[in-house]
């Protein structure tokens with residue numbers, strides 16, 4: 163069982179992933195909670211480069227005497243962002259496949275749909291290119307279930323202000339509105355895979371709906387391994 167959690171900034175997906183992991187572990191399942199970009203050592207390093215390039219370069223610069231970054235020349239381009247997200251993913255997919263093969267339930271905080279939403283819709287990159295690069299990274303690995311925690315970006319960004327911020331937290335509101343619309347469109351295209359939930363509901367109510375969806379699709383979730 164490979165379940166992914168998607169949503170805009172501050173949608174509470176990480177909390178919900180943790181709650182589902184706890185419920186599954188309580189029934190004796192082996193669960194791996196992971197995230198993208200990241201999830202393996204190399205992919206976590208790529209995460210730092212793509213989400214916090216200044217801090218990452220600065221740390222290496224002091225150790226290796228690299229020149230300082232130059233504004234504009236060294237800004238991460240959309241193409242670099244697309245490739246780094248997928249470079250991290252290609253590494254991560256190896257680990258996910260291995261976990262699934264050993265009957266570990268994999269819960270992942272964002273996956274390939276995030277690239278379609280953020281780089282495709284958010285950055286307005288060519289859709290066919292984004293699809294092709296993402297498919298190259300996943301090698302066809304698709305989640306069994308994707309939970310979309312849908313929230314108005316204005317509300318989500320307010321929540322996110324209180325949490326750790328990264329390079330993708332400073333886009334204009336229209337960017338996050340395109341991301342939200344893209345997620346809803348992706349979910350509409352594949353309703354059997356997606357569960358769309360209103361992220362403004364109380365956390366326990368959301369968790370109960372996720373549990374219900376998992377148990378309906380996969381009765382062994384309740385009975386245990």
Ligand code: TMP
Pocket residue numbers: 171198199213247271272273274276277278280281328330331
């Ligand atoms: P998060 O840990 O808050 O989900 O932050 C990860 C950020 O990276 C978030 O702003 C979404 C972004 N992202 C992409 O732009 N493309 C991707 O493919 C993934 C996985 C994440």
